[in-house]
Amino acid sequence: MPIARSLRGIGSRVVNGVWRIGYATRFFLMILRYSGPSFRRFHLTVKEMFSSGVMSLIIILVAGMFVGMVLGLQGYETLKRYGSESALGSLVALSLVRELGPVLAALLFASRAGSAMTAEIGLMKATEQIAAMEMMAVNPIARVIAPRFWAGVISMPLLASLFSAMGVFGGYVVGVVLIGVDEGSFWSQMQDSVDFNHDILNGLIKSLVFGVAVTVIALFEGYDAPPTAEGVSGATTRTVVESSLAILILDFILTAFMFRGD
Amino acid sequence: MSSQSLVEIRDVNFAYDKRPILKGINMSFPKGKLIAIMGGSGCGKTTLFRLIGGALKPTRGEVKIAGQVIHDLDQQGLYEMRRRMGVLFQFGALFTDMSVFDNVAFQMREHTDLPEEVIHDLVMMKLHAVGLRGTHDLMPAELSGGMARRVALARTIALDPMLIMYDEPFAGLDPISLTVVGQLIRRLNDALGATSIVVTHDVQESLKIVDYIYFVSDGAIIAEGTADDIRASGETFVHQFVYGEIDGPIPFHYPAGNFNNDLGVRA
Numbered sequence: 245m246p247i248a249r250s251l252r253g254i255g256s257r258v259v260n261g262v263w264r265i266g267y268a269t270r271f272f273l274m275i276l277r278y279s280g281p282s283f284r285r286f287h288l289t290v291k292e293m294f295s296s297g298v299m300s301l302i303i304i305l306v307a308g309m310f311v312g313m314v315l316g317l318q319g320y321e322t323l324k325r326y327g328s329e330s331a332l333g334s335l336v337a338l339s340l341v342r343e344l345g346p347v348l349a350a351l352l353f354a355s356r357a358g359s360a361m362t363a364e365i366g367l368m369k370a371t372e373q374i375a376a377m378e379m380m381a382v383n384p385i386a387r388v389i390a391p392r393f394w395a396g397v398i399s400m401p402l403l404a405s406l407f408s409a410m411g412v413f414g415g416y417v418v419g420v421v422l423i424g425v426d427e428g429s430f431w432s433q434m435q436d437s438v439d440f441n442h443d444i445l446n447g448l449i450k451s452l453v454f455g456v457a458v459t460v461i462a463l464f465e466g467y468d469a470p471p472t473a474e475g476v477s478g479a480t481t482r483t484v485v486e487s488s489l490a491i492l493i494l495d496f497i498l499t500a501f502m503f504r505g506d
Numbered sequence: 507m508s509s510q511s512l513v514e515i516r517d518v519n520f521a522y523d524k525r526p527i528l529k530g531i532n533m534s535f536p537k538g539k540l541i542a543i544m545g546g547s548g549c550g551k552t553t554l555f556r557l558i559g560g561a562l563k564p565t566r567g568e569v570k571i572a573g574q575v576i577h578d579l580d581q582q583g584l585y586e587m588r589r590r591m592g593v594l595f596q597f598g599a600l601f602t603d604m605s606v607f608d609n610v611a612f613q614m615r616e617h618t619d620l621p622e623e624v625i626h627d628l629v630m631m632k633l634h635a636v637g638l639r640g641t642h643d644l645m646p647a648e649l650s651g652g653m654a655r656r657v658a659l660a661r662t663i664a665l666d667p668m669l670i671m672y673d674e675p676f677a678g679l680d681p682i683s684l685t686v687v688g689q690l691i692r693r694l695n696d697a698l699g700a701t702s703i704v705v706t707h708d709v710q711e712s713l714k715i716v717d718y719i720y721f722v723s724d725g726a727i728i729a730e731g732t733a734d735d736i737r738a739s740g741e742t743f744v745h746q747f748v749y750g751e752i753d754g755p756i757p758f759h760y761p762a763g764n765f766n767n768d769l770g771v772r773a
Contacts, residue, residue: 371602
């Protein structure tokens with residue numbers, strides 16, 4: 245019976261998915277429970293911030309610069325039709341700070357640092373490094389996972405801020421330096437329209453939430469990966485796909501709460 | 507012998523789901539001895555290893571270490587017990603993001619408040635014991651398989667454990683490294699006054715160094731004794747295993763259907 249078989253297949257996938265969500269939630273709670281050493285021995289977290297945050301800097305800065313330049317070009321073309329070129333600074337800054345900065349930085353972070361985290365943890369498991377740590381009476385969640393989690397959570401808002409800052413600079417280069425929009429109005433309109441609490445703080449909250457989502461997904465997928473080459477590569481792919489979807493879905497939910505009726 | 511045993515395994519049964527892996531195992535590991543658990547692949551020796559390490563709980567029976575039932579301990583108790591144990595994994599399981607020095611210093615830094623100068627001296631002594639003091643600033647990826655195993659051995663004995671467990675310590679080693687690792691296992695056991703358990707299927711190297719052997723097949727002990735007892739064993743499986751014979755109780759052919767049918771030939 246092909247229908248019965250496909251229904252069984254769907255049912256099995258749903259049950260499996262619910263199990264995995266349960267495991268991931270439990271894993272997240274374990275990370276929070278064993279987070280003490282990440283702060284007591286902050287050098288562990290700083291080391292991971294270097295690998296996940298600092299090593300992502302180049303891609304974040306370059307991407308931010310080009311996104312800002314494109315915004316400058318596209319924004320100028322549209323605003324010119326309404327004679328509002330001077331509002332280019334507002335458009336670039338608001339687009340970046342509210343949306344593009346947190347979302348694109350998080351997507352890049354998931355691809356660059358998230359996939360690396362999954363592969364690293366997955367390989368540590370496959371080569372019995374995690375088991376060895378357990379046998380040495382060292383809790384791998386406290387020693388390996390939690391520092392990486394907090395490193396990702398701390399790095400994400402910083403990277404998103406740098407992305408937005410570079411984007412604003414890119415918009416400035418295209419709008420002011422290349423096209424010739426008035427520099428004074430570019431910056432003053434930006435200052436007038438960007439509110440610290442409403443725009444910058446909300447953008448930072450978004451990136452913090454994305455940071456939590458991406459690092460939990462990346463670490464869980466690595467920790468849960470079958471200890472084979474195929475298992476680790478599948479987990480790495482799942483990290484990028486699941487993180488990207490999570491970022492976009494969470495972005496919609498957060499935007500609906502933060503900016504509704506504006 | 508029992509009163510002086512560090513590890514006691516009594517009537518242990520273990521099953522994955524409903525598939526029995528171990529059936530009524532009884533073993534005793536006296537203090538200061540080097541004992542091997544041997545058997546073919548899939549015989550249950552790795553499961554035994556994990557039961558002794560407290561990573562699995564038997565479905566029946568008990569595993570006692572230093573008088574304590576290991577699977578009844580809570581996480582803190584289990585971790586306290588594991589601090590007194592050292593485990594060498596099959597391929598070393600060195601932490602690839604740390605240097606050789608940091609690998610050996612790992613447990614000292616995690617479990618003690620020793621000053622860094624003392625840790626330095628202790629790490630150098632441990633590395634000297636395995637003949638690899640000169641590699642302290644190398645990364646694991648820069649070591650050969652045999653060297654990695656020896657560094658892992660230095661890490662295993664970092665806190666002078668009372669019980670050392672080796673999971674296939676001879677797998678994938680060249681003949682020189684094989685002898686070196688074998689001799690190190692024996693010497694370190696005697697020097698530390700520890701009890702060692704070697705899980706292996708390398709007959710020739712193991713018989714040279716161990717005090718006693720348990721032979722496991724299909725989840726049960728089928729032979730035990732000293733190296734000479736095992737060499738002289740009349741048990742057909744043990745004989746096939748020790749002398750590496752192609753055919754015997756373990757057949758060359760995996761069970762299969764009629765060969766002619768697979769070839770599509772009519773009889």
